[in-house]
Amino acid sequence: MNSNPVRAVIGLLAIGAFVYFTFFAGNYGAKVTVGKIEVYYKDGATRAEADRVGATLARLWADGGERRSVQIVKNGETPVFRMVIKPEFHNDLKMLAHIGFVAARLSRDAFQGAAIEVEACDQYLKTVRSVPVPPNFRHGLLRGKYEVFYPQGVEKADAEQLLSFLEKAFANTPSPLFTVTLHRRGDAHVVTLPLKPESLDKPELRAELIGYCKLLSTEYFSDQPVEFAASDETYQELRVFKP
Numbered sequence: 549m550n551s552n553p554v555r556a557v558i559g560l561l562a563i564g565a566f567v568y569f570t571f572f573a574g575n576y577g578a579k580v581t582v583g584k585i586e587v588y589y590k591d592g593a594t595r596a597e598a599d600r601v602g603a604t605l606a607r608l609w610a611d612g613g614e615r616r617s618v619q620i621v622k623n624g625e626t627p628v629f630r631m632v633i634k635p636e637f638h639n640d641l642k643m644l645a646h647i648g649f650v651a652a653r654l655s656r657d658a659f660q661g662a663a664i665e666v667e668a669c670d671q672y673l674k675t676v677r678s679v680p681v682p683p684n685f686r687h688g689l690l691r692g693k694y695e696v697f698y699p700q701g702v703e704k705a706d707a708e709q710l711l712s713f714l715e716k717a718f719a720n721t722p723s724p725l726f727t728v729t730l731h732r733r734g735d736a737h738v739v740t741l742p743l744k745p746e747s748l749d750k751p752e753l754r755a756e757l758i759g760y761c762k763l764l765s766t767e768y769f770s771d772q773p774v775e776f777a778a779s780d781e782t783y784q785e786l787r788v789f790k791p
Contacts, residue, residue, distance in 0.1 A: 576588040576590070576619055576673060577589050577590025577591070577593075577619065577621075578590065578595070578598075579598075580595065580598045580599055580602055581602070582599070582602030582603050582605070582606045583602075583606040584606070584609075584614065584615045584616060585602045585605045585606045585609065585615075585616055585617075585618075586602075586615060586616065586617040586618070587599075587601050587602040587605070587617075587618055587619070587620065588617065588618070588619040588620075589619065589620050589621070590619075590621055591621040591622055592621065592622030593620040593621050593622050593627065597620060597627065597658060597659065598620060600657065600658035600659075601618070601620055601629070601654055601658045603657075603658075604653060604654055604657040604658050605618065605650075605654075608650065608653060608725075617632070618630060618631050618632075619669075619673060623665060626662070626663065626664065626665055627654075627659050627662060627664040627665070628664065628665045628666070628667060629650075629651050629654055629664055629665070629666050629667070630666075630667045630669050630673065630675070631647055631650075631666070631667070631668060631669065632669050632670065632671055632673065633647075633668045633669065633670070633676060635670070638668065638670075638676050638677070642781075642782055644668060644677075644679050645679075645682070645782040646782070647666055647668060647679045648666060648679050648680060648681045648682055648685065649682075649685060649727075651664055651666040651679070651681050652681050652682070652685035652686070652688055652697060653688065653690075653695075655681070655688070656687070656688040656689075656690065657690070661687065663681075663686070664681070665678065666678065666679040666680070666681060667679065682783065683699045683700075684697060684698065684699045684729040684730075684731050684740070684783065685697040685699075685729065685783075686698070686699050686700055687699070687700075687702075687704070687707070689704070689707050689708065689711055691711050691715065692715070693724060693725055693726055694711055694714040694715055694718070694726050695711075695725065695726070695727050695728075696710050696711050696714070696727075696728055696729070696730055697727070697728075697729045697730070698729065698730045698731060699731055701732065702730055702731060702732060706730060706737065706769065707730055709768040709769065710728070710730050710737075710739065710764070710768070712768065713760075713763070713764055713767075713768055714726060714728065717760065717763075727742075728740060728741045729783055733775065735772065735773060736772070736773040736774060736775050736790070737764070737769055737772060737773070737774045737775070738774075738775045738776075738777055738788075739760075739764070739774065739775070739776050739777065740776075740777040740779050740783050740785065741776065741777070741778065741779065742778075742779050742780060742781045742782075742783060743778040743779070743786075745780065745786060748778055748786060748787050754789060757776040757778075757789040758776075758789055758790070758791055760774075760776060761773075761774040761775060761776055761789065761790055761791050762774075762791055773790070773791075774790070775788050775789065775790040776788070776789045776790070777789075
């Protein structure tokens with residue numbers, strides 16, 4: 549396909565404005581620094597894990613101009629990622645969802661795919677609430693600027709096929725990180741992509757997404773049905789497109 553209406557309406561939300569950039573003084577553990585990212589670690593978390601967390605966050609938050617601090621601990625063998633949230637966002641579920649997305653990337657890139665727990669904290673690092681990692685973000689693959697997340701029950705090979713499609717179909721997208729999810733609904737593969745809501749009634753967008761459904765089905769998924777789900781920035785479905 550030569551034109552790409554989807555590329556023009558990808559929905560993005562930068563995260564980070566809702567964190568405190570540094571902790572107040574306290575016993576938060578040992579610390580490693582990667583660029584402007586500070587990672588405190590204690591209670592079973594290791595220096596190597598803190599180094600990987602710092603490297604991952606430095607990449608994800610490369611545009612941040614201020615120093616930022618987080619903490620990792622262990623709950624038994626389970627890593628716990630703790631992040632300070634400003635009071636006005638303690639009950640903002642949409643913004644808190646993005647911490648779950650960060651945690652999914654940490655699971656993939658810093659903890660070898662292990663499930664991790666997430667806690668939103670106040671400025672004194674007291675837990676305000678637990679934040680779930682969305683089920684469709686349980687596993688993830690990253691290739692260049694393209695990433696696919698998928699739940700238990702979806703084959704890694706299918707996620708790899710979707711990555712190959714993204715590399716071709718969205719080769720010129722300006723997005724620094726192009727993220728979709730893949731799950732099953734009945735016998736169909738469902739690809740979820742955040743798009744600007746005001747774009748969903750455009751005929752050219754519908755035509756392109758349905759074309760992608762057909763292309764993925766025939767060339768990547770052995771003629772199994774494929775649907776595209778347009779979502780908001782937290783990957784909640786807004787509309788489904790299918791042939």
